[in-house]
Amino acid sequence: MFDNLSNRLTSSLDRIRGRAKLTEDNIQEVLREVRMALLEADVALPVVKDFISAVKERAIGTEVSKSLSPGQVFLKIVKQELESVMGQANDGLNLRVARPAVILLAGLQGAGKTTSAAKLAKYLKEREKKSVSVVSADVYRPAAIKQLETLAGEVGVDFIPSDLSQKPIDIVNNAIDYAKKGHKDVLIVDTAGRLSIDEDMMAEIKALHAAVNPIETLFVVDAMTGQDAANTAKAFGDVLPLTGVILTKTDGDARGGAALSVRHITGKPIKFLGVGEKIDALEPFHPDRLASRILGMGDMLSLIEEAEQKIDKEKAEKLAGKLKKGKGFDLEDFKEQLQQMKSMGGMSSMLDKLPGVGGQLGNIQDKVNDKMFVQMEALINSMTPAERHNPDVINGSRKKRISTGAGLQIQDLNRLLKQHKQMQKMMKKMTAKGGMKKMMRGLGGMMPGGGMPGGGNFPKF
Template sequence: MFENLTERLGQTLKNISGRGRLTEDNIKDTLREVRMALLEADVALPVVREFINQVKEKAVGIEVSKSLNPGQVFVKIVRGELEAIMGQANEKLALSAQPPAVVMMAGLQGAGKTTSVGKLARFLREREKKKVLVVSADVYRPAAIKQLETLANEVQVSFFPSDISQKPIDIVNGAIEYAKKQFYDVLLVDTAGRLHVDESMMDEIKDLHAAVKPVETLFVVDAMTGQDAANTAKAFNDALPLTGVILTKADGDARGGAALSVRHITGKPIKFLGMGEKSDALEPFHPDRVASRILGMGDVLSLIEEVERKVDKDKAQKMAKKIQKGKGFDLQDFKEQLEQMRNMGGMMSMLDKLPGMGNMSEQIKEKANEKSFNQLEAIINSMTPGERANPDLIKGSRKRRIAAGSGTQIQDVNRLLKQFTQMQKMMKKMSGGGMQKMMQRMKGMMPPGGPGGMFPRR
């Protein structure tokens, strides 16, 4: 996400460094470039105007502090305004109501509404420790009801059955009564979508909202539609008292226009980002962390949270003990490390959250893609247990057999063995602390002034 915007802003903000003072003249060109970068990212024009005016007002005439050069002061201002546009801080769901807390999902067809219900259900069950019930009030698409039932089973939450012969209001009222009797904390309601905003759709969802009085009404919208996402959200917000937005398919949006426009145009916070197809690919939206990512400063705090949540601690501890006992790090361990990385969204997902990695070369990005991960796993899978435990055995004829078995070339096998040797050396250095040392190193990568970025908050 934000690759194009990060690249353009990174180049633009370099040009202003080295100045003794920020004046209207020497920031004029930079502001013009920033404006173009935002427009190319499909940020809504009113948002761009407001952003540029605020940056200009704060930047002009600021004296250079002793510890920062003007370029850094300007970046600090840009970062602060990016945060302000997106909402300053993450806003959690208000679930402290009398159980069950009813959360209604609204949005256009194809935005990822039903999938988001499944992801949110898993998020609430795993991270908020809530007992969750889901129900579909989409009586126009039988497939949507079946899809939600399948997702509920996958994420291990309860599903309240419904069918197309029922009225949406009756379905949800029935689900609420059941949730009360069975002591559910949260009821997630999936509603019908349309291919466009129409009057009958709005009337139906208004009636449903009035009848069930949800504590949260979340608008689900496709991030890849850019500023259209913000305009559609506004249309819904005019009809419904929305409490927040879920931006889906954010991992496929290289521009970021929706994320930067929604809050300003609707006045409603983005509460979650959908970052992939998997049921755990839902992230709380933190404006400060996203602003850091946009400016290439990384997002170490989110990375640490992800490591703590997704890394299998039992496996990590077993590996640490194995290395401490001098048994070494073998190719089976290497394969398990690759699987752990895949659980965290792959190498690219991790690299994007590290400071300074936003502008890394295409060559590095190419090497860190999913295809190369699959190739490494295929090569290791073609080895015998003995070869995985003792890589020194892998010589000429064995390399040819492994390459043929994995559909690769001998040089690919050689490359893997070289990467493994490097990883083995790193593991030896880390033995004795394992995961703790790794976490400390990651925390040490945080820039001065806190986890969010390079500067202390204003």
């Protein structure tokens, strides 16, 4: 998300970042480029106008002229105004009500409401430690009820059955009674979508909202529709008292216009981002972190949180214990590390959150991609247990068998073995005195031009 905008903004702002003095002329030149970058990202025109006006007013004022490093202050102003457009800080769910807290999801057909209902249920269950029930009030799409039932089973939350013959209001009222008796903390209601906004649809969901009185009414909208997402959200907001927005399919949106337009046009906060097809691909929306990523400053907080949630701590502790005992880092351990990286969204997702990398991601995409890790894992799977635990026994004939079994070339296997040797060295540094500093220096080699830790290049599968 924001790849195109990030590249345009960072290249424009880089020219002004180191300036000792800022004038109205050079500020105007950069702002003109920033304006074009935002419009190309499909940010709504009123949002662009207000953003540029706010940055210009602050940049030409005393805030910059009295600074010892005006270029840096200008960049800070741009970041702060980006945060302001998107909502300043994370706006979480309000669940401080008598159980169950009812969350109503609304939106157009195809926006991803049913999937978002399951993702939100998983998030609340695992991150907020809530007991959750879900129900479908979509009596127009027969597959919707079954889809939600399947997803509820997948994430391990309570599914409340409903029937096409029932009225949506009856379905939800019955579900509330069921959730109360079961002492559930939260009830998530998936509603019917339509192909377009129409009066019947609005009247139905308005009546449902009035009858149910949910604590949260979230509008689910597809980020790939750009500024239309903000306009559709406003149309719903004029009828329903929305409390927030879930922006879906952001992983497929290279422009980011929706995220920068929704808050300004609707006045409602984006609460969550759908960042992929997997059932755990839902993130709380943090405007400050996203502004940092747009400007190529990275998002280490999100990366750390993701690592804490998704890395298997038991396996990590087991590996640490093994290394402390002086036992080697074998290919089975290497394979586990590849799987951990995949669970965190893959290398591209991780690099996007590292400072100084986000804006250059396109430049290194050919060198590091998730396909590379799939192929490395295939090579390891093609080995015998003895070969994985002791790679030194892999001779010419074994190499031919392993690479053929994985459907790859011998040179691909040679690169893998070289990478493993480099990882072994880095793991030894981690267990030595001052190991963390040495490891971080090694990780510096992952930056563009540096190759992988130990000085080797990225394997080109």
